[in-house]
Amino acid sequence: MEEPTGWLAVVxxxxxxxxxxxxxxxxxxxxxxxRMDVVGMAGLAVVTATGGGMLRDMLIGATPVAALVDWWxxxxxxxxxxxxxxxxxxxxxxxxxxLVFDAxxxxxxxxxxxxxxxxxGVGPVGAAFVGxxxxxGGGMLRDxxxxxxxxxxxxxxxxxxxxxxxxxSGAAAAVALxxxxxxxxxxxxxVVTALRIMSELLRWHVPxxxxxxxxxxxx
Amino acid sequence: MEEPTGWLAVVxxxxxxxxxxxxxxxxxxxxxxxRMDVVGMAGLAVVTATGGGMLRDMLIGATPVAALVDWWxxxxxxxxxxxxxxxxxxxxxxxxxxLVFDAxxxxxxxxxxxxxxxxxGVGPVGAAFVGxxxxxGGGMLRDxxxxxxxxxxxxxxxxxxxxxxxxxSGAAAAVALxxxxxxxxxxxxxVVTALRIMSELLRWHVPxxxxxxxxxxxx
Amino acid sequence: MEEPTGWLAVVxxxxxxxxxxxxxxxxxxxxxxxRMDVVGMAGLAVVTATGGGMLRDMLIGATPVAALVDWWxxxxxxxxxxxxxxxxxxxxxxxxxxLVFDAxxxxxxxxxxxxxxxxxGVGPVGAAFVGxxxxxGGGMLRDxxxxxxxxxxxxxxxxxxxxxxxxxSGAAAAVALxxxxxxxxxxxxxVVTALRIMSELLRWHVPxxxxxxxxxxxx
Numbered sequence: 001m002e003e004p005t006g007w008l009a010v011v012x013x014x015x016x017x018x019x020x021x022x023x024x025x026x027x028x029x030x031x032x033x034x035r036m037d038v039v040g041m042a043g044l045a046v047v048t049a050t051g052g053g054m055l056r057d058m059l060i061g062a063t064p065v066a067a068l069v070d071w072w073x074x075x076x077x078x079x080x081x082x083x084x085x086x087x088x089x090x091x092x093x094x095x096x097x098x099l100v101f102d103a104x105x106x107x108x109x110x111x112x113x114x115x116x117x118x119x120x121g122v123g124p125v126g127a128a129f130v131g132x133x134x135x136x137g138g139g140m141l142r143d144x145x146x147x148x149x150x151x152x153x154x155x156x157x158x159x160x161x162x163x164x165x166x167x168x169s170g171a172a173a174a175v176a177l178x179x180x181x182x183x184x185x186x187x188x189x190x191v192v193t194a195l196r197i198m199s200e201l202l203r204w205h206v207p208x209x210x211x212x213x214x215x216x217x218x219x
Numbered sequence: 220m221e222e223p224t225g226w227l228a229v230v231x232x233x234x235x236x237x238x239x240x241x242x243x244x245x246x247x248x249x250x251x252x253x254r255m256d257v258v259g260m261a262g263l264a265v266v267t268a269t270g271g272g273m274l275r276d277m278l279i280g281a282t283p284v285a286a287l288v289d290w291w292x293x294x295x296x297x298x299x300x301x302x303x304x305x306x307x308x309x310x311x312x313x314x315x316x317x318l319v320f321d322a323x324x325x326x327x328x329x330x331x332x333x334x335x336x337x338x339x340g341v342g343p344v345g346a347a348f349v350g351x352x353x354x355x356g357g358g359m360l361r362d363x364x365x366x367x368x369x370x371x372x373x374x375x376x377x378x379x380x381x382x383x384x385x386x387x388s389g390a391a392a393a394v395a396l397x398x399x400x401x402x403x404x405x406x407x408x409x410v411v412t413a414l415r416i417m418s419e420l421l422r423w424h425v426p427x428x429x430x431x432x433x434x435x436x437x438x
Numbered sequence: 439m440e441e442p443t444g445w446l447a448v449v450x451x452x453x454x455x456x457x458x459x460x461x462x463x464x465x466x467x468x469x470x471x472x473r474m475d476v477v478g479m480a481g482l483a484v485v486t487a488t489g490g491g492m493l494r495d496m497l498i499g500a501t502p503v504a505a506l507v508d509w510w511x512x513x514x515x516x517x518x519x520x521x522x523x524x525x526x527x528x529x530x531x532x533x534x535x536x537l538v539f540d541a542x543x544x545x546x547x548x549x550x551x552x553x554x555x556x557x558x559g560v561g562p563v564g565a566a567f568v569g570x571x572x573x574x575g576g577g578m579l580r581d582x583x584x585x586x587x588x589x590x591x592x593x594x595x596x597x598x599x600x601x602x603x604x605x606x607s608g609a610a611a612a613v614a615l616x617x618x619x620x621x622x623x624x625x626x627x628x629v630v631t632a633l634r635i636m637s638e639l640l641r642w643h644v645p646x647x648x649x650x651x652x653x654x655x656x657x
Contacts, residue, residue, distance in 0.1 A: 425476050
C-alpha cells in the first residue's frame with residue numbers, strides 16, 4: 001500500500017473529480033425539487049459531493065479534512081451546481097451520463113476511503129466501513145438536509161450501499177494483505193462501478209420486512 | 220481515574236455490548252416502521268448503536284473513533300438488526316427486555332463517555348456534556364435519518380436525556396475529584412439505568428411551553 | 439495573524455456570547471414551535487449555539503472542540519433557553535434585538551472561524567469555507583433536528599449564508615496576506631453584521647429555479 005504519486009495521483013484525482021461532479025449534480029437537483037434557492041443548490045451540491053470524505057476524515061482523524069486542503073474539490077462541487085443551473089432543461093437526457101459518473105465516484109470513493117483509513121491505522125473491518133461511508137455519506141447528508149429518508153435505505157431502492165461495501169471490503173483486504181498495488185485497487189473500483197450500473201439496469205434490490213410486522217415503539 | 224484493564228475491561232465491554240444490541244434493535248425497528256429495506260435496517264442499527272460514541276470521539280479528538288478500532292461493536296450492531304429480522308413477530312414480548320438493555324446501555328455510555336472525555340483533557344463540565352451525548356447521540360442520529368424529531372426532545376417523552384446527564388455529571392465529578400474508582404463509576408451507571416427504567420414505569424416527563432405562546436419566527 | 443489575548447480576547451468573547459445567546463434563542467423558539475418539551479428547548483438551544491463551532495473544530499482538527507473547553511459557551515446557550523422560558527410572552531417585541539444579536543454572532547463566527555482555520559494550517563479557500571460554516575452550521579443542525587429544510591437554503595429566505603461567506607472570505611484573505619490585525623477583522627465582522635441586517639430590512643434574496651424545470655430523480 002502506498003499513497004499514489006505523480007501521474008497516478010492525477011488519474012485518481014481526475015476520476016474523483018468525475019464523481020464529485022456527479023454527486024454535486026444530484027445534490028443541486030434535489031435542492032430544486034425541494035424548493036431551495038440557488039444558495040441551497042450550491043450548498044447541497046457541496047454537502048453531497050464532499051460530505052462523505054469529510055465524515056471519513058473526521059472519523060479517522062485525518063484533519064484538516066481533505067476538501068479543505070484540496071480545495072479544487074469545493075470548486076468542482078460548485079461546478080456541479082452550475083451544470084444544473086445551465087443545463088436544467090436537458091437534465092433528463094443527462095440521466096445516463098450522470099448515473100455512470102456517479103457510479104465511477106462511488107467506486108473510487110469506496111476504494112480510496114478504505115485505503116486512506118488503513119493508512120491512518122484503522123484495521124481492515126473498520127476500513128471497509130469507512131470506505132463504504134465515504135461512498136454513501138455525502139448522499140445521506142444530502143437526504144437528511146433535504147428532509148428525506150436516505151435513498152440508500154429506502155424500500156425498493158436499487159443497490160448502492162452494497163456495491164460500495166463490496167469495493168471497500170475488497171480494497172481493505174487487498175491493502176491489509178499486501179496487495180494494495182494501484183492496479184488492484186483500480187480493478188476493484190471498476191467492479192464497484194459495474195455493480196452499481198448493473199443494479200440500476202437490472203433493477204436489483206434487497207427485500208424488506210412488512211411494516212405491519214412491527215409493533216409501534218414506545219415514545 | 221484509570222482506563223480499566225483485564226477482567227474489569229471485559230465486564231465493561233460486556234455491558235457496552237448489551238447497550239449496543241438494544242440501541243441497534245431500536246434502530247432496526249424504526250427502519251421497518253419507516254419503510255426501509257434490510258440495508259436500511261442494518262444501516263440504521265449501526266448508526267443508532269455506534270453514533271453516540273463516534274460523536275464523542277470526534278468531539279474530543281480520540282481518533283480513529285472507537286467503533287473503527289473495536290470493530291466487535293459494528294458486529295454486535297449488525298446482530299441487533301438480525302435479531303429484529305429473526306424475531307420481529309415476537310418483538311412486542313421483547314419490549315421489556317429491550318427497555319432494560321437500553322437503560323443499561325444509557326448508563327454505561329454516559330459514565331464511560333464522561334470518563335473518556337476527562338482522560339482526553341476535557342474539564343468536568345465539558346465531560347458531563349460529552350457523556351450525556353454519548354448516551355443520547357446515537358438515538359438522535361437515528362431519528363434525524365428517519366425524518367423524525369429526536370425522541371428525547373419530544374413533548375410527553377419519558378425522561379431519557381436527564382438520567383444520562385445525571386450519570387455523566389456524577390461520573391465527571393467523581394473522576395475530577397479523584398474518586399474515579401471503577402466501583403464508584405459502576406454504581407453511577409446503575410443509578411442511570413434505574414432512573415431511566417423508573418421514568419418509563421412511572422411516566423416521568425418534563426413540562427413544555429404551549430406552542431401558541433410563541434410567535435412565528437421570521438424565515 | 440495572532441490569537442487575541444488580554445482585553446481583546448475579552449471583547450471578542452463578549453461579542454461571541456451575544457451571538458451564542460441569539461442563536462440559542464432561535465433554537466429554543468423553534469423547539470417550542472415543533473412541540474418539544476423543555477429538554478428539547480435546552481437541547482436545541484445548545485445545538486444551534488455551539489454546533490457551528492463544533493463542526494469547525496472537528497473539520498480542522500482543533501480537538502477537544504472549543505465548547506467543551508470554554509464551557510461558558512454551554513452556559514450561555516442554556517441561558518438562551520431560559521430567556522425564552524421567562525420572556526416567551528414578549529418574544530414578538532424582542533424580534534428586533536434578537537435579529538441584531540444574531541447578526542453580530544454571524545459576523546464574529548464567520549471571521550473567527552476563518553482565522554482559526556488558517557491558524558490550524560488550512561489555506562485561504564478552505565478557511566473561507568470553514569468560517570462560513572461556523573456561522574451557519576448551528577442553524578443548519580437546528581433545522582435538521584427539527585425536521586425542517588435549512589432556513590439558509592430555502593426559497594425566499596433573506597441572505598444569510600452569503601454575508602457569512604463575504605466575511606469569512608475577507609478574513610481569510612486578510613490573514614493570509616498578513617493583514618490579520620484585530621482591527622481589520624473587527625471591521626470585516628461589522629460588515630457581515632450590517633449586510634445581514636440590511637438583507638432582512640431590504641428583503642434581499644437570491645433567485646431559484648422553478649421546481650417544474652427539474653425532472654424527478656430516480657430513486
